[in-house]
Amino acid sequence: MITKDQIVAWLRRCADVLAENKKYLTDLDAAIGDADHGINMDRGFTRVVSQLPGVEDKDIGNILKMAGMALISSVGGAGGPLYGTFFMRAGMATAGKYELTNADVAQLLEAALDGVLQRGKAKLGDKTMVDALTPAVEAFKQTLNGNAETDTLTALEAAVAGAKGGMEATIPLVARKGRASYLGERSAGHQDPGATSSYLLLNALLTVVNEA
Amino acid sequence: MITKDQIVAWLRRCADVLAENKKYLTDLDAAIGDADHGINMDRGFTRVVSQLPGVEDKDIGNILKMAGMALISSVGGAGGPLYGTFFMRAGMATAGKYELTNADVAQLLEAALDGVLQRGKAKLGDKTMVDALTPAVEAFKQTLNGNAETDTLTALEAAVAGAKGGMEATIPLVARKGRASYLGERSAGHQDPGATSSYLLLNALLTVVNEA
Amino acid sequence: MKKLINSPETFVKDSLAGMALAHPELIKVHYDPNFVYRADAPVSGKVAVISGGGSGHEPMHGGFVGMGMLTAACPGEVFTSPTPDQMLESAKMVNSGAGVLYIVKNYTGDVMNFEMAAELARAEGIKVQNILIDDDVAVKDSLYTAGRRGVGNTVLAEKIVGAAAEKGYGLDKLADLCRQVNINGRSMGMAITSCTVPAKGSPTFELGEEEIEVGIGIHGEPGIERMGMKPADEITEMMALSIIEDDAYTRTVREWDDAKGEWIEKELVDPPFKAGDKVIAFVNSMAGTPVAELYVVYRKLAEICEKKGLTIVRNLVGPYITSLEMQGMSITLLKVDEEMLGLWDAPVNTPGLRWGV
Amino acid sequence: MKKLINSPETFVKDSLAGMALAHPELIKVHYDPNFVYRADAPVSGKVAVISGGGSGHEPMHGGFVGMGMLTAACPGEVFTSPTPDQMLESAKMVNSGAGVLYIVKNYTGDVMNFEMAAELARAEGIKVQNILIDDDVAVKDSLYTAGRRGVGNTVLAEKIVGAAAEKGYGLDKLADLCRQVNINGRSMGMAITSCTVPAKGSPTFELGEEEIEVGIGIHGEPGIERMGMKPADEITEMMALSIIEDDAYTRTVREWDDAKGEWIEKELVDPPFKAGDKVIAFVNSMAGTPVAELYVVYRKLAEICEKKGLTIVRNLVGPYITSLEMQGMSITLLKVDEEMLGLWDAPVNTPGLRWGV
């Protein structure tokens, strides 16, 4: 079970984590992109947090949609539409809810990933955030599979482990989508910044749920 | 006595010396000017030498005037008009001659210096080529003074010593003319590039006469 | 990092404010969301031409807003694509009812943001078409990448399409023209020094004392090859030949099909240059390279074009699509027909480009 | 040293050749001696306006040759004043019989070479006047120096005087106008990085990672003060106030007295700015600073002018009088009356400046 307050705490936690990792993500992006991913994500979540007070008393769906809109209109670049879509779809999947069952969380994650896939048209192995998100969503669903009793924490731990594995697995890959793809073979040997921020966002959720 | 051939040898020698000292003069100019004096003088004397064949059989006056014209139309900057005028006036002072007595040389030097003074309006102590040329011309005349027997070499040696002293004496001076004057007090502590090239030119004449 | 800015955070807004103060008769600036628009917009009966992209490429795009060129421009953060709300709000501000053409440089971020903007604008009843510019021949294996980047040809497209909008071309005809300009233009860039993104504060890449990088993008994206410094003529020849001898180039783009009411995939083919072509030759500074050096490049480029049978009918030489303070240059050749040439010559009055007025 | 040149020796000529190829309808280039001249010169009945100076400041001066501005320009080697034969031959080529005005930046070399040229031209029966531009307020104690340097105001003078020549002003009236423009304009420059003279191959001066130099000249001459990097607003304020609050400035110049047939000394006084003045504001890039940063500076400059009661009636923002690839900028303010303003607005058609055509 994840409560509305935990969702709000998650978004604040995302802002903190991205502020802490601003330079790290930007440096990753400098190697194979244009050195702005950390700066963009930090700007985006600063905006999200600044708009939280206006929606904190609404349902989870509305809160996540607000986050999506805020990201879309403040991040820019590739990250903006992708993470914006991620949270918009997450919000649509949780419309009207004030707490989320494991099944709700699974739906949220699946819808969000679908949004990213539709918007960006990346496939697994293209060295993008999809490479972290896909195994995470898979692991979450698998952990639940036929086992309604599994607690959210365990499933989230599996998801985050999946994201981490996916993120690290981007290192040897040659990018086929986004700015890193211009480097061709030279993109191999570097961890993808978007996969890294995806891992950080999911890990932030785990931390929040863990603290409860 | 200085012969026409020695004058021709002098001009060639000037070209060699300036080529050798191109970087040195340019570095001096970088400190208090615009880093081109050596480059300019080298370009100028390369032009002089290239035009020598056309006038080598003419009189000293014509040869020196050619040098003046060549410098005027190839050096540019402050050095061009000043050294151009120097050699033009030297040429006018030696019109029709094929060899120069000590008195002729004194006249040549005096006329040349006068030209520089008229063109540039610098006074002694302004930290310019005038500071090397003036003591040189003075020393040459003084050495001859009332002593028609003095040989040219001795007088030239005195002149070059005068130029050297004048050149070195520019070091502590604050520039009041030319580009170095923009530095105000900051021009002190550096040797003037124009005074240095003047010393080199006179020393080249000494070398040539000495070799004879 | 040494730049004439007050802070990385205020750079884009301060610069927009200065531009607005300097050219009040040509442009206005809207803040939050940020966009530059024609002082006299909306222009009755005319299609609005809007472009945008990350900041740091000035005068492109904001400096190309004005009579005969862009109706509006959306500046993002430095090197970061702008956001859909900028594109939407500017469209609402300058749409005369004749519709909006978004000119989009082919970068993942720009493409996605402009697609979202188009969807939002359509939802508000505005007719919109997005046309891509993807002219950078330095991007190889484009089947496996995000495709060729949009670079120098964007400037030429904005001029030509802007003139056509001024002449009263309808949205579909304008989109056709923009697509024609895109497939007939090719570019390549090189860097002598790196740029420094203000928010990062250190150079994007490092080049040695005697090193250059050929094939870089306008955001300091790595190029094809790093090599020792060479005479300008050699560099120019290498780049000009890469452009002129580039094969037919095929790729799929997404455009909106108004009849079907959905995005469709379209295959576009750039025809290779051939002897007899008339071209506009554009030698562009990445900002830090002075115009005197651009003319050295232009001299050689003109010689090569002549040798290859291309007739340069017009040229543009200067810093028009820049990369912050980067030293380097790019070359663009655009094959033109009489229609495009007439539109190129048509009057233009913007902060960055002006003639005929 | 990394530059887009073929060699230091060929740089000036290659660049001139490229410019001639790019703008055949506007200009022609003569080699040995080198000068750029209007394609349609001599222009019957009009006084020829000729300027020149060291190369490395492009587009000034060659890029300002054309209808409504310069009739000819003499480029020297990089940062080295051109020679009298260039000035003489260009005068002979473009003189229509109405005489020649030499616009001379106040550097010892330029002054002497142009004086020699004037003497030579007069000997050939050409009416000539030399007018100095000396607007750099960074030069202090000018009683003990070669005086203030000619910098940004040169661009404005060439535009205004060129327009007046186009209108048919006679030589004396033109010389008067040029003198008026000179005494009413003041400038100041600053550098973020040094330039590198090609023949020298290394930077003229060294600035630290966080150092700037205020008061530099356009040849990398040292400035008034070296200081730590500051926000653009602070730098702009410091420079703008140095210009606006500069006292009356008195100096002696040499001009030719036609009646007396000799050079005479003339005392000229620059009146200080005062509230109510109308000014042209010119924010210039030393080349390496991109226009986006210039607008940041312009924003603050406009604010300061307003506070000081100066009305900016026109502005010019861009790289017009540069210093090779130097990063930095200069500010020029020129007090104008109705006559000058009308001449500023008059059509101009040159490679570097164009409007009204």
Ligand SMILES: Nc1ncnc2c1ncn2[C@@H]1O[C@H](COP(=O)(O)OP(=O)(O)O)[C@@H](O)[C@H]1O
């Ligand atoms: N088509 C795509 N689908 C999914 N993710 C993508 C795609 N293109 C890029 N990305 C992700 O976006 C990240 C870069 O984001 P960011 O730096 O914010 O954008 P930009 O490349 O526009 O500067 C990449 O590391 C990658 O993970």
Ligand SMILES: Nc1ncnc2c1ncn2[C@@H]1O[C@H](COP(=O)(O)OP(=O)(O)O)[C@@H](O)[C@H]1O
């Ligand atoms: N008015 C002057 N009279 C005499 N010599 C001068 C004058 N102005 C400058 N000089 C000399 O010229 C030298 C600089 O020459 P150069 O570097 O060729 O010219 P520029 O300063 O134009 O670059 C100075 O070192 C100085 O000796």
Ligand SMILES: [Mg+2]
């Ligand atoms: Mg990025």
Ligand SMILES: [Mg+2]
């Ligand atoms: Mg010098």
Ligand SMILES: [Mg+2]
């Ligand atoms: Mg980006």
Ligand SMILES: [Mg+2]
């Ligand atoms: Mg010089």
